[in-house]
Amino acid sequence: MKKTIKFISITSIILLIGCNGNNTKESTQSMASGEMKQKQVIYQVFTRLFGNTNTTNKPWGTIEENGVGKFNDFTDNALKEIKDLGVTHIWYTGVPHHAVIRDYTEFGISNDDPDVVKGRAGSPYAVKDYYSVNPDLAENPEKRMDEFKALIDRSHKAGLKVIIDIVPNHVARNYEGMNNPEGVEDFGASDNVNVVYAKNNNFYYNPGKSFEVPDAINDYKPLGGEAHPLADGKFIEEPAKWTGNGSRLS
16 A cells, blocks of 8 residues: 555656646747747948949049949848848948048038048048938939938838947048038037137147148058049148047147
């Protein structure tokens, strides 16, 4: 009798463990499934490179020589394929209008000075106008905002959320807001430039000192030495602003 009771007890424990094991397995699978549903996958892309199939890669080359990707290269099919990778968000890098060496004066955009621009394409974070987008990325620079808005719509249609990035305190020396909302003025427009620091200033200044283009190193020449009306070793900025990164130098 005792053996029978003992056997029944052991069998009951095994059955209970088995049931708990199944429940634990189902619970684990359920949790894993929930985690997968909540998983966010970001696809970062340098916008000007994505659709550029030109492989020339000439140093200091122009858009005509080296090509450039466009907003329109992100077609419905391309975005679908990105989405099919399991991506939830697409991060377009280099979208805001930054300083570039290309003549867009017919669209009301002033030329940038090669002496203070990195390369010909410029740094995507040296923003020239926070309320516009890079004209290099548009098929029609005059309609660049419309083309970017259309890209956002296509991205959302593909089930992708859109991310763009900026560095709020990093602007081109030739900042020029052409599309400022009402009540918004350009950075530094109301600064007190007679002092190094004022709490309401946008920049730090070196009063009484003009900006000087840094001395070149390793035989560096803007645009590789190509002639350009603004590449003269000078850039007018009076008084000079601090370069940044903790440096008081201009």
